[in-house]
Amino acid sequence: MTALQQEIAGLLGHLTAQHRERIAGEWRRxxxxxxxxxxxxxxxxxxxxxxxxxxxxxxxxxxxxxxxxVAVAQRLPEPFLSDRLQEELILGGLGAAQAVALVGELSGxxxxxxxxxxxxxxxxxxxxxxxxxxxxxxxxxxxxxxxLPVQLEDLPEQEPELTARTLRADGVMLAGSxxxxxxxxxxxxxxxxxxxxxxxxxxGTVERLPGGWLPGRLLAEVGRAAGxxxxxxxxxxxxxxxxxxxxxxxxxxxxxxSWFHHGRFDGPEPGQAPALTLPRRRLRxxxxxxxxxxxxxxxxxxxxxLERLDQQISPEAxxxxxxxxxxxxxxxxxxxxxxxxxIIDLSLPPALASWEALQEALIGPxxxxxxxxxxxxxxxxxxxAALLAxxxxxxxxxxxxxxxxxxxxxxxxxxxxxxxxxxxxxxxSPEEGYAPVRTWRFSLSKWRVxxxxxxxxxxxxAVLARASGRPMPExxxxxxxxxxxxxxxxxxxxxxxxxxxPDPAARDAWVAAHPAGQALGGRMALEPARxxxxxxxxxxxxxxxxxxQSLHVQEDGTxxxxxxxxxLRVWPLLEQLCVRTEGASGGAGWRIDPxxxxxxxxxxxxxxxxxxxLPARIELALSAAQGQIAPAMLGTAExxxxxxxxxxxxxxALPELRPHLIGTIGPLLLLSPGSAGAVAEILRxxxxxxxxxxxxxxxxx
Amino acid sequence: xxxxxxxxxxxLIVLQAAPEALDRLLALAExxxxxxxxxxxxxxxxxxGRRAQVEAALRQAELFAxxxxxx
Numbered sequence: 105m106t107a108l109q110q111e112i113a114g115l116l117g118h119l120t121a122q123h124r125e126r127i128a129g130e131w132r133r134x135x136x137x138x139x140x141x142x143x144x145x146x147x148x149x150x151x152x153x154x155x156x157x158x159x160x161x162x163x164x165x166x167x168x169x170x171x172x173x174v175a176v177a178q179r180l181p182e183p184f185l186s187d188r189l190q191e192e193l194i195l196g197g198l199g200a201a202q203a204v205a206l207v208g209e210l211s212g213x214x215x216x217x218x219x220x221x222x223x224x225x226x227x228x229x230x231x232x233x234x235x236x237x238x239x240x241x242x243x244x245x246x247x248x249x250x251x252l253p254v255q256l257e258d259l260p261e262q263e264p265e266l267t268a269r270t271l272r273a274d275g276v277m278l279a280g281s282x283x284x285x286x287x288x289x290x291x292x293x294x295x296x297x298x299x300x301x302x303x304x305x306x307x308g309t310v311e312r313l314p315g316g317w318l319p320g321r322l323l324a325e326v327g328r329a330a331g332x333x334x335x336x337x338x339x340x341x342x343x344x345x346x347x348x349x350x351x352x353x354x355x356x357x358x359x360x361x362s363w364f365h366h367g368r369f370d371g372p373e374p375g376q377a378p379a380l381t382l383p384r385r386r387l388r389x390x391x392x393x394x395x396x397x398x399x400x401x402x403x404x405x406x407x408x409x410l411e412r413l414d415q416q417i418s419p420e421a422x423x424x425x426x427x428x429x430x431x432x433x434x435x436x437x438x439x440x441x442x443x444x445x446x447i448i449d450l451s452l453p454p455a456l457a458s459w460e461a462l463q464e465a466l467i468g469p470x471x472x473x474x475x476x477x478x479x480x481x482x483x484x485x486x487x488x489a490a491l492l493a494x495x496x497x498x499x500x501x502x503x504x505x506x507x508x509x510x511x512x513x514x515x516x517x518x519x520x521x522x523x524x525x526x527x528x529x530x531x532x533s534p535e536e537g538y539a540p541v542r543t544w545r546f547s548l549s550k551w552r553v554x555x556x557x558x559x560x561x562x563x564x565x566a567v568l569a570r571a572s573g574r575p576m577p578e579x580x581x582x583x584x585x586x587x588x589x590x591x592x593x594x595x596x597x598x599x600x601x602x603x604x605x606p607d608p609a610a611r612d613a614w615v616a617a618h619p620a621g622q623a624l625g626g627r628m629a630l631e632p633a634r635x636x637x638x639x640x641x642x643x644x645x646x647x648x649x650x651x652x653q654s655l656h657v658q659e660d661g662t663x664x665x666x667x668x669x670x671x672l673r674v675w676p677l678l679e680q681l682c683v684r685t686e687g688a689s690g691g692a693g694w695r696i697d698p699x700x701x702x703x704x705x706x707x708x709x710x711x712x713x714x715x716x717x718l719p720a721r722i723e724l725a726l727s728a729a730q731g732q733i734a735p736a737m738l739g740t741a742e743x744x745x746x747x748x749x750x751x752x753x754x755x756x757a758l759p760e761l762r763p764h765l766i767g768t769i770g771p772l773l774l775l776s777p778g779s780a781g782a783v784a785e786i787l788r789x790x791x792x793x794x795x796x797x798x799x800x801x802x803x804x805x
Numbered sequence: 806x807x808x809x810x811x812x813x814x815x816x817l818i819v820l821q822a823a824p825e826a827l828d829r830l831l832a833l834a835e836x837x838x839x840x841x842x843x844x845x846x847x848x849x850x851x852x853x854g855r856r857a858q859v860e861a862a863l864r865q866a867e868l869f870a871x872x873x874x875x876x
């Protein structure tokens with residue numbers, strides 16, 4: 105027996121007689137295969153198949169059967185399932201993502217987390233060994249256990265094409281193959297030619313297909329109705345198709361295949377929206393199955409609905425605002441399915457009087473108005489409540505033992521299903537991979553979404569304290585606070601006095617002594633303007649009154665701040681108009697800077713209002729910067745011309761020159777009238793020769 | 806000047822937000838015209854009578870207002 109025969113024989117050995125009979129039947133239907141000897145003995149059958157011309161095709165079938173075998177194995181006790189599942193995964197050569205999806209199925213349905221994790225490890229090893237992952241979408245992963253295994257006859261005739269689709273490693277179908285799937289669906293459900301649809305879609309033609317469909321619109325409607333696609337505006341001839349974000353790969357596949365095999369797609373009549381119809385039993389299974397099967401982290405944003413469905417509590421619940429956009433489509437599906445199946449009643453505002461209008465409002469091009477959602481009321485019907493009562497969810501396992509790290513990592517047992525996980529899943533994302541203790545990480549995007557949904561820091565603190573038995577680390581608190589600010593929220597405090605302290609310690613001391621006070625960070629605090637205020641200090645500045653004249657401006661542009669009533673605007677003014685210098689006492693000082701004057705002319709009025717007096721040349725400079733000086737001015741000045749720039753700089757650095765200096769124009773220094781003698785003395789002390797005279801015109805700027 | 810109780814300023818509304826949010830707000834001409842006082846990176850003060858204009862500017866800058874009024 106060859107190695108291939110041994111492999112096939114081993115594979116067949118895991119199958120039931122019923123499966124082997126199906127293989128034999130399949131073999132008989134294969135082109136050229138019917139002539140071979142057929143036996144139900146695995147080894148003999150393998151020997152025949154190993155030489156068969158259509159072996160590849162049959163192996164495809166065997167792959168499908170392999171999954172069926174796994175489904176059968178679900179019914180077996182856990183130890184057996186554990187070993188069996190690993191074997192199946194290895195022998196079946198399943199891709200990792202398919203295996204993970206399968207594992208998700210099993211773990212969600214049966215709660216067999218440990219074997220599921222082991223199987224996932226095997227699947228990941230497979231992925232590592234084989235590099236890329238080629239997956240097959242198998243309709244056989246049906247919805248309910250009692251319906252498995254799926255009959256081979258249920259597989260569409262185009263099965264090799266259909267199942268050879270490439271999926272991404274995370275299980276999300278690529279757009280190209282999805283279009284083919286949709287085209288196939290259109291062919292089967294709507295009577296269009298798949299090839300025709302594909303060709304029309306690729307070529308961008310807009311000819312109507314049989315049934316009056318435009319190809320792009322058809323694909324979009326089919327996908328949208330199936331919850332697979334969201335429409336995007338496109339510059340091209342038709343709407344672009346894009347997959348839903350990858351949060352719901354398992355859900356999407358199930359939904360699609362469930363619809364594909366059991367549903368009905370009613371194309372739009374004129375003036376009507378397309379409708380996706382599924383049998384009532386299927387709908388119920390989806391609503392309840394989604395809650396239990398999918399990992400909790402896939403339900404972020406839907407908890408407002410699902411908590412109530414799952415916990416069987418409120419007979420009437422308001423869907424509050426804050427569902428993340430990427431989840432709206434899925435929410436629509438849940439609401440729609442629940443509504444259509446009689447599990448919930450939706451009370452809609454007049455503007456959303458029909459389900460179609462609501463769906464359009466939620467996922468239509470106009471976006472979603474969060475305020476609208478407050479108007480949507482969900483009531484679980486009596487029939488829905490009766491259904492829920494028959495469900496028996498697993499009792500929640502405590503969330504004790506979680507670890508919260510200052511860097512935002514949460515270590516939580518993977519099997520935890522405590523209701524607090526809803527909150528955690530809204531705030532943090534699980535890291536890749538599976539482990540008995542899983543690492544979650546807070547993320548800014550989730551925190552933003554959670555905030556929109558009404559989460560606040562106190563709630564997070566309470567949940568994490570319950571989970572870990574310890575207060576939330578200060579670093580994490582600060583991070584979340586910072587993220588809260590990043591959320592674009594601006595807190596407006598009004599009716600307070602602002603207190604500014606010399607340093608943060610003084611502020612802390614004051615806040616400690618005044619419970620009504622509120623620290624703002626840094627040197628700032630607030631106290632209510634009425635009621636329990638501080639020590640009764642009169643406000644230093646009542647804005648709207650004239651500011652105190654606290655600035656002393658000198659001839660050379662130096663600005664000193666005089667002690668007196670505190671004026672919050674002084675320091676921003678100085679920052680805008682001055683540069684920092686070293687003050688006379690060694691501390692920081694300020695000097696008016698011409699460039700800043702020109703850059704911030706609006707601030708000059710504030711400087712004028714606060715200056716006790718302004719020297720003439722400063723007044724001149726301020727007016728010039730404000731554009732208040734006429735184009736031509738007439739006045740008297742002594743003019744000093746220094747041909748060398750080094751002399752100019754040297755002279756300007758002299759403090760004794762400043763009282764005489766009005767300004768400079770290029771190489772010319774304008775001096776106060778009558779100052780020529782004093783300046784000449786200064787020049788002589790510097791050893792500079794003096795040549796009295798009239799400046800030639802050429803030197804004038 | 807600031808004593809142990811700090812200097813007290815009245816007639817202001819104080820805006821607190823992330824520095825980048827305040828940068829966005831202060832970039833608006835309507836806000837600059839109010840001559841806001843950047844108290845620190847995350848704090849800005851404007852005169853109390855400007856409340857309505859501030860809220861309009863917040864909407865323009867796509868920022869969310871969370872009013873806190875002293876009781």
